[in-house]
Amino acid sequence: MKLAVCNEFFENWEIGDVFAFAKEIGFDAVEIAPYTLADSVEQIPASERQRIRKAAEDCGVEIVGLHWLFVKPEGLHLTLPDEATRQKTRDYLLELTRFCADIGGKLMVIGSPQQRNIEEGVDDQQGFEWAVDAFKDAADLAGELDVMLCFEPLNSNVTNFIRNPDEAQELINAVDHPNFQMIVDVCSSSIEGLDIPAEIRKHAAHIRHIHANDDNLYVPGSGGADYPPIIQALKEVGYDGYLSVEVFKFEPDPKTIARASVHFLNQMLSEYA
Secondary structure (H helix, E strand, O other): OEEEEEOOOOOOOOHHHHHHHHHHHOOOEEEEOHHHOOOOHHHOOHHHHHHHHHHHHHHOOEEEEEOOOOOOOOOOOOOOOOHHHHHHHHHHHHHHHHHHHHOOOOEEEEOOHHHOOOOOOOOHHHHHHHHHHHHHHHHHHHHHHOOEEEEOOOOOOOOOOOOOHHHHHHHHHHHOOOOEEEEEEHHHHHHOOOOHHHHHHHOHHHEEEEEEOOOOOOOOOOOOOOHHHHHHHHHHOOOOOEEEEOOOOOOOOHHHHHHHHHHHHHHHHHHHO
């Protein structure tokens, strides 16, 4: 297993500085929220994409890929009745996939809970089918570009669409493409009350990414999540991907958050993996 860190809590840091610091303290990779780079990745020219990719290479870190995909630009939504909005979102997902490949990323996390919610008055099955249509197109492109799309089950407090790995499995089955799989988020799974080691064992064939955090929305090991059985389950199923630190509280500062996270995860891996 490799360790990664998400960049959005490094508020206002230049992305190259995030790469350098991540490498300095022992992370293997950085996962990028595209809204931290531009309101739309369509605004990022080829030269800047090349610069980002080279900056990571020069620092000796990998770029995991992207997450928080639909925060910007405004007005994106996967399951609204308005066809123009769904088309805009589908088209932007394709552009994100191209951008991910351009900067050397291999994986995209489809989270963005508000931009996938099934709104009142929309039939759940219809919303599901609209999402499947978008993901089929994106998965085809992802396959061509060697990018893995990972849908993220998120807890019922933040979304009503795909809240556990069983529901994610239904979506994976419907999309039916090897480049469309799932991620497990420790924070969200804990809040939802899931048995995370059991979910890992049950869905191991489709889990391609892990967000490492805790049920208090903060660094792994700071809340109630029981990490040793999680790490042991990941080892048991042969998981060799990233443990990627994603927090939702940015205090006291990014360096403290990152150092605490990498220290805890390295301890877990040395003791239980």
